Amino acid sequence: MSKVKLTIDKQIIEVDSDASVLEAAKELGIDIPTLCYHPDLSLHGACRVCMVEDEESGKLLASCATPVREGMIISTRSMKARRARRRNVELLLANHPNDCLGCDRNNHCELQEITYELGIRSQDVERVSGEKRVHELDTTGPALKRDPNKCILCGRCVRICEEVQGVSALQFTNRGFDSIVVTAFDLPQAEINCANCGQCATVCPVAAITELSEIEKVWAALEDNDKHVIVQTAPSVQATLGEEFGMETGTVVTGKMVAALRRMGFDQVFSTDFAADLTIMEEGNEFLKKLNGEGELPHITSCCPGWVKYAEHNFSDLLPHLSSAKSPMQMFSALGKTYYPEQAGIDPEKIYTVAVMPCTAKKFEKDREEINGSDFKDTDAVLTTREFARMIKEMGIDFKDLPDEEYDELMGESTGAGTIFGTTGGVAEAAVRTVKEELTGEALERLNLGFRGVNHAEVKIGDRLIKVAIANGLGNAEKLLERVRAGECDFDFIEVMACPHGCVGGGGQPRPATNEKKDKRAQGLASIDDSSKIRKSHENPQIVKLYKEFLGEPLGGESHHLLHTKYKARPKN
Amino acid sequence: MLEGDPHRLIEGMMIAAYAIGADEGYVYVRAEYPLAIKRLEKAIAAAEEYELLGDDIFGSGFNFKLHIKKGAGAFVCGEETALMASIEGKRGMPTPRPPYPAVKGLWGKPTNINNVETYSNVPYIIKHGAKEFASIGTEGSAGTKVFALTGKINNTGLVEVPMGTTLKEVIFDIGDGITNGKKFKAVQTGGPSGGCLPEEYLDLPIDYDSLISVGTMMGSGGMVVMDEDSCMVDVARFFLNFTQSESCGKCTPCREGTKRMLEILNRICDGEGKDGDIELLQELGEHIKSTSLCGLGQSAPNPVLSTIRHFRDEYEAHIHDHNCPAGVCSDLAEAYVIDEEACIGCSKCSRVCPVGAISGEIKNPFTIDPDVCIACGACEPECPVSAISQG
Numbered sequence: 001m002s003k004v005k006l007t008i009d010k011q012i013i014e015v016d017s018d019a020s021v022l023e024a025a026k027e028l029g030i031d032i033p034t035l036c037y038h039p040d041l042s043l044h045g046a047c048r049v050c051m052v053e054d055e056e057s058g059k060l061l062a063s064c065a066t067p068v069r070e071g072m073i074i075s076t077r078s079m080k081a082r083r084a085r086r087r088n089v090e091l092l093l094a095n096h097p098n099d100c101l102g103c104d105r106n107n108h109c110e111l112q113e114i115t116y117e118l119g120i121r122s123q124d125v126e127r128v129s130g131e132k133r134v135h136e137l138d139t140t141g142p143a144l145k146r147d148p149n150k151c152i153l154c155g156r157c158v159r160i161c162e163e164v165q166g167v168s169a170l171q172f173t174n175r176g177f178d179s180i181v182v183t184a185f186d187l188p189q190a191e192i193n194c195a196n197c198g199q200c201a202t203v204c205p206v207a208a209i210t211e212l213s214e215i216e217k218v219w220a221a222l223e224d225n226d227k228h229v230i231v232q233t234a235p236s237v238q239a240t241l242g243e244e245f246g247m248e249t250g251t252v253v254t255g256k257m258v259a260a261l262r263r264m265g266f267d268q269v270f271s272t273d274f275a276a277d278l279t280i281m282e283e284g285n286e287f288l289k290k291l292n293g294e295g296e297l298p299h300i301t302s303c304c305p306g307w308v309k310y311a312e313h314n315f316s317d318l319l320p321h322l323s324s325a326k327s328p329m330q331m332f333s334a335l336g337k338t339y340y341p342e343q344a345g346i347d348p349e350k351i352y353t354v355a356v357m358p359c360t361a362k363k364f365e366k367d368r369e370e371i372n373g374s375d376f377k378d379t380d381a382v383l384t385t386r387e388f389a390r391m392i393k394e395m396g397i398d399f400k401d402l403p404d405e406e407y408d409e410l411m412g413e414s415t416g417a418g419t420i421f422g423t424t425g426g427v428a429e430a431a432v433r434t435v436k437e438e439l440t441g442e443a444l445e446r447l448n449l450g451f452r453g454v455n456h457a458e459v460k461i462g463d464r465l466i467k468v469a470i471a472n473g474l475g476n477a478e479k480l481l482e483r484v485r486a487g488e489c490d491f492d493f494i495e496v497m498a499c500p501h502g503c504v505g506g507g508g509q510p511r512p513a514t515n516e517k518k519d520k521r522a523q524g525l526a527s528i529d530d531s532s533k534i535r536k537s538h539e540n541p542q543i544v545k546l547y548k549e550f551l552g553e554p555l556g557g558e559s560h561h562l563l564h565t566k567y568k569a570r571p572k573n
Numbered sequence: 574m575l576e577g578d579p580h581r582l583i584e585g586m587m588i589a590a591y592a593i594g595a596d597e598g599y600v601y602v603r604a605e606y607p608l609a610i611k612r613l614e615k616a617i618a619a620a621e622e623y624e625l626l627g628d629d630i631f632g633s634g635f636n637f638k639l640h641i642k643k644g645a646g647a648f649v650c651g652e653e654t655a656l657m658a659s660i661e662g663k664r665g666m667p668t669p670r671p672p673y674p675a676v677k678g679l680w681g682k683p684t685n686i687n688n689v690e691t692y693s694n695v696p697y698i699i700k701h702g703a704k705e706f707a708s709i710g711t712e713g714s715a716g717t718k719v720f721a722l723t724g725k726i727n728n729t730g731l732v733e734v735p736m737g738t739t740l741k742e743v744i745f746d747i748g749d750g751i752t753n754g755k756k757f758k759a760v761q762t763g764g765p766s767g768g769c770l771p772e773e774y775l776d777l778p779i780d781y782d783s784l785i786s787v788g789t790m791m792g793s794g795g796m797v798v799m800d801e802d803s804c805m806v807d808v809a810r811f812f813l814n815f816t817q818s819e820s821c822g823k824c825t826p827c828r829e830g831t832k833r834m835l836e837i838l839n840r841i842c843d844g845e846g847k848d849g850d851i852e853l854l855q856e857l858g859e860h861i862k863s864t865s866l867c868g869l870g871q872s873a874p875n876p877v878l879s880t881i882r883h884f885r886d887e888y889e890a891h892i893h894d895h896n897c898p899a900g901v902c903s904d905l906a907e908a909y910v911i912d913e914e915a916c917i918g919c920s921k922c923s924r925v926c927p928v929g930a931i932s933g934e935i936k937n938p939f940t941i942d943p944d945v946c947i948a949c950g951a952c953e954p955e956c957p958v959s960a961i962s963q964g
Contacts, residue, residue: 045669046823048864060863065669087860091829128857130836153822172664172822175647177832179822 006072015068022050022063025076032076033085033114035092035205036154037064040500040515042163044155047092049114051084052076060084086118087128092152093120094129095177096206103150103207108511110205111152135180140188141212143196143363143507148180151208157181157200164500166475167310169194181208193313193572195474197306197498198360198384198507211360211508214381215391221352221380222265228346230268231261231354232332232411235276236422236503237385239524240358243510244389245399249517250524255404260392261356262405268340271407272355273414275332276421276430277537278546279303282563283325284434284537285554287493291435291464296321298469298484298491301427303327305365306498306507308567310474315481316569321494324564326371328421329355329362329382332411334373334562339550343410348374354381356388358422358506361498373562384508413542416532423522424472424502425449428495432468434537436461452501452515454480456491468493473500574689574719575602575609579616585692587625587637588699593685596636600689601656604643613641648765648819651793652867653686655821666821667867690719690794710736714780718791724760724798725752734779741775744798755800759883761808763792765815766872768879769799769808788879790872804901805884806891810838812876820869827870830861834877842902846892851881906948907963913938915960922952922961 001016008025015024025032035047045065052063055073060081063074075081093115100106135148155172158181162168169192173182183192201209221227242251261269287299302308302323311319326334333353341348355362359382365371366379383391392399406412417433420426425447433444440462447468449455454476456469469491471477477496483489499505504521505513534540551558574582586598602610617639620626628636642660649655650665657679659665678684694716698706707715714736720743723729727749734743740760744750751757759769762779768789770777777783784790799808817831834857837850858874865871881888890896897905911922911931916938923931923939930946933939941952941961953961 043669044823045866046825048825048866051864062669062864062866067671084860084864087830087857088825088864091825091833094833095829127853128833130833152825153828155823172666175649175822176817176820176828177822178818179820179828 004068004070006068006070006074008074009076017068019068020064021052021061021066021068021072021074024068025052025063025074030076032063033117034064035110035114035152036156038156038159038203038514040164041156041159041203044159047152047154048088049085051081051088053078053081082118086120086124089114089118090120090124090128093125095132096152097132097149098125104210104213105207109207110512131177133177133180138183138189139212140190141363142190142367143212143360144189144194144198144201144209145212146189146209147207148182150206151181152206153179153181154205155181156203156205157209160199160203164473164475165195165197165199165498166478167193167195167197170200193570195306195310195313195498196361196364196507197310197474199499201360201507202505202509202511202513211384211387212363213387214363214383215387215394217381218354218383218391221354224352226350227352228267228350229265229352229354230270230336230340231266231356232270232272232275232329232336233257233261233356234272234329234358234422234503235414235419235426236358236506236509236521236525237356237388238419238528239422239521240385240504240509241389243517244386245392247400250520252524252528253399254528255406256399256402258407259402259405260395260397260399263397263402264391264395266354268408268410270332270336270411271414271418272328272332272357273418273421274407274411274540274542275328275335276303276418277415277540277543278331278335278563279325279328279421279427280417280430280434280537281543281547281554282331282559283323284431284438286323286325287431288435288438289555291466291492298494299323301431301495302565302567303421303427304361304497304499304503305359306361307474307477307496309361309364309570310477310498311481311496312567312570313572314478315485318481318485319567319569321484322567324566326373326563326565327362327365328418329357330365330371330373330378330565331563333366333378335411335546335550337374337376337378338562339546340410342550348376351376352380353378354383355379356383356385358385358503358509359499360384360507362508368565370566370568385506385510386508389510410542413540415537415540416529416535417537418540419525419528419532422503422525424452424497424500425455425470425495426502426525427497428468428470428493430537431493431495432459432461432466433535435466437536437538466493467491468495470495470497472497472502472505474498574693575600575606575613578693579609579613580620581693581696582613582689583616583620583626583639585695586639588695589685589687589692590637591635593683595685596638598637598639599642599660599679600639601642601644601650601660603646605646610641610643617641647821648816649821649867649869652869654867657684657686664821666823667869669866711778711780713782718779718794720762720794720796722748722796722798724796725755725800725803726750726798727752736780737778739776739778740770743779743796744775748798751798751800753800755802757798758801758803759799759805759808759880761789761797761799761812761876762795763790763872763875764795765812765819766790766869766875767792767795768875769805769883770879771883788882789875792872802899802901804842804897804899805880805887806838806841806897807899807901809877809880810835810842813838813873816869816873820873821867824864824866824870826861827865827867827873830857831870831873833857834861834874838877841888841891842897842904844891844895844902844904846888848892850892851885851888854878855881900948903947903949908943908946908948909941909950909952909961909963910943911939911941911956912960912962913940915958917958917960919957921955921957925951925955927951 036044050063138146238254242253300321417430471480501518505518655665655667674684858878918936
């Protein structure tokens with residue numbers, strides 16, 4: 001790459017010739033505010049907030065969309081540049097509800113932050129105010145809420161849904177002041193070909209797309225003395241929750257998280273990692289059967305509810321390949337209302353199950369008609385990592401200073417295999433680990449499938465070569481599954497995660513989310529696996545006990561009833 | 574051009590394609606121009622029949638195919654990046670440049686994109702030479718330019734003149750002056766986002782640089798002539814209303830800024846203008862021009878800025894005197910009244926009133942409701958006894 005030398009704010013810098021002025025400034029430690037720009041998405045150049053001045057021509061340039069040029073002299077701090085930024089933010093605010101105090105994103109809003117940083121006051125906005133848009137909110141969910149009145153039309157949601165996920169559930173429509181981001185034919189969120197992955201919500205700079213909150217429901221359950229509230233935490237949350245409390249990205253906070261849940265009043269604090277081990281037992285055995293000719297290969301995972309719904313819309317012909325094993329969350333909840341009350345001697349009717357998830361699609365999954373295994377609704381409430389963090393703050397808990405505590409017995413023990421479910425490649429690795437041991441008694445070395453895109457590996461198990469592929473991000477899944485559909489590949493095991501990087505990049509995870517951050521979260525999670533004493537699901541003592549005392553054997557009658565499910569084709573609208 | 578001589582365009586595009594080694598060409602035409610499409614289709618079919626288009630043209634090894642893309646008529650699709658997005662089947666929305674089309678254009682491939690008029694000039698230049706072509710027009714703007722002459726002018730229609738021709742020659746010689754013997758007031762060049770020029774610029778030679786220097790542009794070649802009955806604030810409002818509703822809505826200044834300018838113009842025309850409105854319009858206008866993503870936003874404020882520059886007194890009259898000098902802005906015009914003494918109660922006036930402001934009983938004096946009257950003046954000439962007057 002050839003280099004280009006330019007001057008920014010009187011400092012000379014040499015950067016790659018394909019860099020933008022914004023990137024060059026960043027290298028110098030100069031922070032130019034941005035709204036539509038996102039490092040993992042295509043260039044949009046719409047918000048015009050990142051304006052800088054070309055000192056030679058006096059022209060204003062959008063720094064994100066301006067490539068560097070030899071000899072360029074740029075000022076990011078001139079009055080002209082700062083005024084231009086302010087005006088554009090003022091214009092956005094003039095058409096924004098500005099109800100910050102009651103907003104979901106209060107204190108976590110990029111627009112609010114930029115408004116403060118640019119020194120914009122109410123009277124500045126008043127000067128250019130007039131008519132405001134009035135659109136109806138879409139709260140049909142079941143996972144996400146859209147408030148077009150808050151939308152600043154930065155197009156991040158449109159781009160991530162199209163470019164990364166390949167779903168294109170959202171698009172711009174109408175012109176001028178009437179421009180708006182809508183679903184196809186402006187259908188309610190609940191009726192569209194949306195996987196509920198929530199990637200849109202992770203990149204939205206404001207509160208135009210957020211999860212449908214279940215916080216109040218959970219508070220009510222905790223207040224209710226007749227209810228016995230048990231909670232499970234998904235594997236990835238322990239490596240991401242800390243970000244909400246200003247901790248370094250990728251910090252593992254398992255012990256503090258458990259301590260916080262106890263202080264919030266949950267009666268039992270359990271781990272979804274335990275249920276992930278259970279999923280491996282069921283799914284691993286299912287895969288073994290398929291390897292032995294009972295069922296269709298490739299075997300495709302089904303623990304990701306975003307992926308499952310996407311497959312139901314777009315790859316219904318491949319549904320027979322999907323594992324019938326429920327996701328760890330649903331397996332846990334089914335046991336939470338059967339196995340747990342039996343063991344603890346509690347009336348199952350009194351049990352209320354809460355799941356802390358990195359995911360928005362889990363909110364949809366829990367409401368699927370066919371999902372319940374117990375005589376009740378298996379999962380009562382799903383909280384995203386973000387909602388969970390809000391509740392901790394609301395409780396006045398000083399998270400950083402909490403002591404480390406352990407999960408409760410019975411369904412709290414987990415293995416490294418269960419933990420890595422929280423990142424792309426983890427399910428495949430955990431499954432193959434168990435299958436290999438089961439068949440050969442030999443331990444599996446790390447597959448190292450990487451965190452980004454589509455990857456594959458070959459594992460020798462006895463005299464058989466098992467071909468494993470993973471895809472994270474629905475756009476990548478589509479590419480891989482199209483090849484499967486066309487018969488162009490002969491994989492035995494395919495793991496799909498709807499979100500880039502898997503659950504550490506989930507739609508319910510802390511904002512702002514970038515690939516750089518997700519790499520760190522995945523590394524944090526992998527470190528738990530590396531340091532785990534037990535790294536194979538079938539060696540989890542609580543799992544052994546569960547099969548011995550309650551389920552019988554993997555894929556047995558009780559397991560089939562409680563832990564397996566089915567899928568249905570959905571329209572591709 | 575497409576209706577009159579589509580062959581010229583085809584030839585121009587073929588020459589351009591040959592020069593750069595392109596083998597696919599697109600003509601983007603609004604679907605609302607069916608005659609242009611029909612004739613272009615016929616011309617392309619004829620060229621294919623004569624093997625002027627197709628594979629290995631005349632054994633030269635050069636292939637060229639020409640396609641027609643019918644556009645839905647979005648104004649912003651005149652912007653090159655939006656136009657290419659539209660051909661690709663995407664929403665007509667501009668993208669930042671660079672990359673320029675010559676590097677990364679249609680379907681991500683290097684693309685030469687020009688107006689129909691530009692390509693149509695190519696055959697002449699190739700045949701007669703650049704020197705011959707440059708002998709027409711001015712030093713900076715060679716050749717001729719076609720204008721769509723319209724407005725309060727006797728001869729309307731398409732006119733082609735050498736660059737450097739003055740506005741006066743186009744309007745008064747070719748266009749034969751203003752209709753009904755009225756006085757010339759302003760001419761707007763360049764389409765909806767061009768600027769308005771007053772009488773003192775009539776001797777301005779029409780070329781790219783001269784027009785830019787006085788706050789307007791060549792643009793689409795539109796030329797709208799206005800007479801003394803035109804209110805320049807209302808004219809600015811009319812054009813801004815168009816560009817605001819045709820803005821693609823992508824970038825903040827164009828989407829939000831033009832809306833605010835339009836609201837200010839609306840209140841000025843409604844008699845609710847405030848001190849500082851003119852300055853705010855100028856500030857927003859300059860801001861939108863200098864920070865918008867594409868040519869639409871960068872030129873949308875021109876009608877407002879140019880009318881403030883050349884007709885500021887009209888804005889001030891609206892704001893400070895609550896008066897529309899041209900009598901166009903109805904909220905500012907004084908209502909008509911009937912002299913009760915003179916009225917004979919014939920009802921002729923009430924029958925022509927378009928808003929039903931006049932009522933009364935036959936043979937008794939009629940009255941005009943000043944809150945309903947829009948001061949259009951339709952009643953005044955109807956009165957057989959001259960009992961109606963303004964104010």
